Amino acid sequence: MDFKNFQMPxxxxxxxxxxxxxxxxxxxxxxxxxxxxxxxxxxxxxxxRSAYNLKQDLVGIGILWKFGYYDQARNxxxxxxxxxxxxxxxxxxxTGIKFQIDIHSAPVWVKVWYLDPExxxxxxxxxxxxxxxxxxxxxxxxxxxxxxxxxxTKLAQYILLGKGGAKMLDMMNFSREVYHLNEAHGLPAAFxxxxxxxxxxxxxxxxxxxxxxxxxxxxxxxxxxxMCYNMSYFSGFSKxxxxxxxxxxxxxxxxxxxxALHMARIANGVSELHGHVSRAxxxxxxxxxxxxxxxxxxxxxxxxxxxxxxxxxxxxxTLFDFRKKHLKKRLFKxxxxxxxxxxxxxxxxxxxxxxxxxxKRADLxxxxxxxxxxxxxxxxxxxxxxxAGKPYPxxxxxxxxxxxxxxxxxxxKNMAVLTGYELALSKLLKQGxxxxxxxxxxxxxxxxxxxxxxxxxxxxxxxxxxxxxxEFAQHGANAFVVPKADYQNMSVxxxxxxxxxxxxxxxxxxxxxxxxxxxxQWRKLTQKAMDDVKVKFGSDRMxxxxxxxxxx
Numbered sequence: 173m174d175f176k177n178f179q180m181p182x183x184x185x186x187x188x189x190x191x192x193x194x195x196x197x198x199x200x201x202x203x204x205x206x207x208x209x210x211x212x213x214x215x216x217x218x219x220x221r222s223a224y225n226l227k228q229d230l231v232g233i234g235i236l237w238k239f240g241y242y243d244q245a246r247n248x249x250x251x252x253x254x255x256x257x258x259x260x261x262x263x264x265x266x267t268g269i270k271f272q273i274d275i276h277s278a279p280v281w282v283k284v285w286y287l288d289p290e291x292x293x294x295x296x297x298x299x300x301x302x303x304x305x306x307x308x309x310x311x312x313x314x315x316x317x318x319x320x321x322x323x324x325t326k327l328a329q330y331i332l333l334g335k336g337g338a339k340m341l342d343m344m345n346f347s348r349e350v351y352h353l354n355e356a357h358g359l360p361a362a363f364x365x366x367x368x369x370x371x372x373x374x375x376x377x378x379x380x381x382x383x384x385x386x387x388x389x390x391x392x393x394x395x396x397x398x399m400c401y402n403m404s405y406f407s408g409f410s411k412x413x414x415x416x417x418x419x420x421x422x423x424x425x426x427x428x429x430x431x432a433l434h435m436a437r438i439a440n441g442v443s444e445l446h447g448h449v450s451r452a453x454x455x456x457x458x459x460x461x462x463x464x465x466x467x468x469x470x471x472x473x474x475x476x477x478x479x480x481x482x483x484x485x486x487x488x489x490t491l492f493d494f495r496k497k498h499l500k501k502r503l504f505k506x507x508x509x510x511x512x513x514x515x516x517x518x519x520x521x522x523x524x525x526x527x528x529x530x531x532k533r534a535d536l537x538x539x540x541x542x543x544x545x546x547x548x549x550x551x552x553x554x555x556x557x558x559x560a561g562k563p564y565p566x567x568x569x570x571x572x573x574x575x576x577x578x579x580x581x582x583x584x585k586n587m588a589v590l591t592g593y594e595l596a597l598s599k600l601l602k603q604g605x606x607x608x609x610x611x612x613x614x615x616x617x618x619x620x621x622x623x624x625x626x627x628x629x630x631x632x633x634x635x636x637x638x639x640x641x642x643e644f645a646q647h648g649a650n651a652f653v654v655p656k657a658d659y660q661n662m663s664v665x666x667x668x669x670x671x672x673x674x675x676x677x678x679x680x681x682x683x684x685x686x687x688x689x690x691x692x693q694w695r696k697l698t699q700k701a702m703d704d705v706k707v708k709f710g711s712d713r714m715x716x717x718x719x720x721x722x723x724x
Contacts, residue, residue: 173286175267178344180229181289181296187716188228190723192350194219194295195233195337195358197329198241198318202292203596206240206259207299209318209562210527212385214598215442215621216354218471222715223295225473231346233337233358235329236264236285236299241318242565244591250582251575252591254565256317263291264299270306271343273335274404275328280314281306282336284343300336321566327395327403330428334360335407342368350723353382353436356393356428362435363407363414371409373417373435377461381722382436384429384463387449387618392429400426419457433460438722440464442619443640449615464721467640468619469714472706476628477603484699492695496606496630503604506597507558511581511588519586520687521556523605523631525593528563528570531616535573537609538580539672547676548584553684560590560601598622602629606687610635611671614659627651627705630698634678636671644709650701652678 173181198213199205199220208217216232223230239256247253265286272279283304287297302314313320314328334353338361341348351361362380369375386392397415400406405426406414415423418431433439433454438461441447447465454460477499483492500517507515515521528534537557538544547555559577563570574589581587590597602608608626610617610633620639627633627644633651635641645651654674659667687694707713 173265175269175284175286175344178346180231182227184229185227188226188230188719190229190350190719191348192228192230192352192723193233193337193341193348194223194230194352194354195333195361196354197235197333197357199232199234199297200595201287201294201297203594205261205287205292206594207234207237207318209241209564211619211621212355214470214595215468215619217294218469218474218711219354219715219718220294220297221292221471221474222711224289224293225471225712226715228295228715228719230295231348232295232297233333233340234297234299235315235318235333236261236301236303237318238301238303238316241562244562244593246591250578252563252571252578263287267298269340269343270304271339273331273339274407275311275314275331276324276403278311280311280332282332282340284340298337298340300332300340302332319564323395324399324403327400327405330357331360331403331405334358334362335364337361338364349379350381351379352718352723353380353432355383355385356432359428359432359435360405360407362432363405363409366409366435367407371413376435377437380432380436382432382439382461383442383466384432384439384450385442385618386429387441387446387453387615389453392427394422394425394427397424397426419459430454430457430460433457433463436461438462438464440466440722442466442468443643445615445639445642446618466714466717466721467643467709468621469709469711470621470625470628472628472710472712475599475602475625476706477630480630481702484702489692489695492699493691499603499629500606501604503558503600506590506600507588510590513585513588515556515586515588516554519554519556520606520684521558521604522607522609523558523560523601523626524609524611525558525560525598525601526610526620526622528561528574529567530569531613533611533613533668534559534561535577536611536668536672537675538577539668540676543676547679548586550684553688554586555684556586556588558588558590558601558605560593560597562593598625599629602626602631605631607631607683608633610641611654611675612636612638613664613667613671614638614656624705624709627701627709630702632683632698632701634675634683640709644704648682648697650697650704652683654678
């Protein structure tokens with residue numbers, strides 16, 4: 173293939189001819205391609221699969237992380253140990269394209285790798301690497317670790333993604349009408365385009381669209397303005413020009429999301445609730461673009477268990493129940509392997525699995541220890557609980573939460589904490605759970621998509637009313653939801669206590685009696701969730717909406 177004059181490798185669906193490039197720090201495409209950390213990557217991976225399904229004129233641009241995010245191992249006492257292993261991918265093609273970009277006022281070589289659409293059924297994808305012999309050691313390490321803890325390395329990664337990705341398209345003579353930033357990491361692409369168009373912001377706005385995933389201002393990335401400037405983030409524009417574009421009120425900090433909202437033609441939040449929260453949050457700034465809502469979704473074909481859907485569609489309850497038990501047994505082999513515990517497929521199984529972050533409250537159920545032990549040792553309604561997820565390797569509070577759960581699990585035969593939460597384990601957990609527990613502090617979860625893929629595998633959601641849940645959940649009919657309180661006027665302590673009380677109430681009084689005493693009703697609820705999630709929260713719908721609502 174001639175990458176210097178790249179052409180889309182499949183014929184384009186006439187509905188999706190707008191030429192788009194999708195920039196993301198991470199993509200969860202396949203278990204073997206470890207270039208993702210969590211939800212943002214899972215979402216981007218599903219988007220790339222749906223772009224392929226719909227034959228859209230879209231390419232994905234990311235970074236080839238040499239060590240990935242990290243590999244989750246254990247210390248001798250079972251606690252968390254992050255390890256970094258060099259990754260090798262024989263199925264990526266060397267494009268032969270190499271070029272230089274300025275990072276920290278010095279030229280850095282960038283090499284481009286290609287993932288053919290037929291390998292994993294995705295849009296064509298390009299991955300950038302600085303790990304080449306021509307670079308010095310520091311430049312090589314830019315693409316080593318996803319979300320590196322070092323601030324200047326992290327900024328260099330954003331520059332590589334944005335400026336490197338935009339320049340790559342020029343090197344390939346591959347013109348794009350839309351530059352889609354999935355989160356603000358790729359924002360240097362906007363400054364690259366601004367330089368290319370001689371400072372004409374209108375020309376940049378014509379091309380730039382932005383998806384924000386963060387529902388609170390403090391969570392949006394801000395870095396030292398001086399450092400960003402010294403790192404060559406702004407493609408040579410003066411400090412005054414950049415500050416005028418960004419429109420922030422802190423002269424010492426650069427707010428990436430705010431600048432993206434000023435430079436993009438249109439932006440979107442990732443659920444109806446998040447769109448509403450974002451408009452309220454950013455509305456105080458003048459001159460920002462319109463913020464719409466496109467609810468996140470996951471690709472049905474990749475995630476859903478087909479035999480389970482077949483049994484449901486054929487109204488074969490016996491086969492449906494048999495398949496679900498089979499999926500539970502499969503997961504429990506991993507539990508036995510990792511933890512030396514033998515779980516029972518007849519027992520109600522709860523899973524909490526996602527990125528470990530403070531607001532997601534992994535250990536909320538344990539806040540009332542007495543009640544937690546009562547739940548685990550209930551004589552009439554037995555329960556098994558599994559946790560999994562990767563804390564950020566430098567987030568010591570989250571690691572401590574993980575290790576606290578590990579420590580508690582040593583004393584409970586029906587409680588397990590698994591390591592290696594990536595695509596493969598995620599799928600196993602969704603297939604093998606009866607209940608998917610999701611209890612973030614409202615309104616801090618922009619979307620949260622793990623519950624969608626759980627529902628696609630016959631696992632029922634129990635959730636606080638945040639992110640995508642208000643658009644999906646009908647309490648007692650397809651999910652269970654903690655009723656919203658007046659969270660804005662509650663302290664964090666009161667909010668946690670309220671949610672904890674409601675979670676236990678729903679579990680003890682509604683969920684467990686239904687599962688054990690009314691299995692037909694439970695099956696009906698599970699199957700309604702499977703029906704309700706399939707189209708509305710399948711990423712083909714989402715990828716189509718990006719074209720109709722944002723790109724066009």
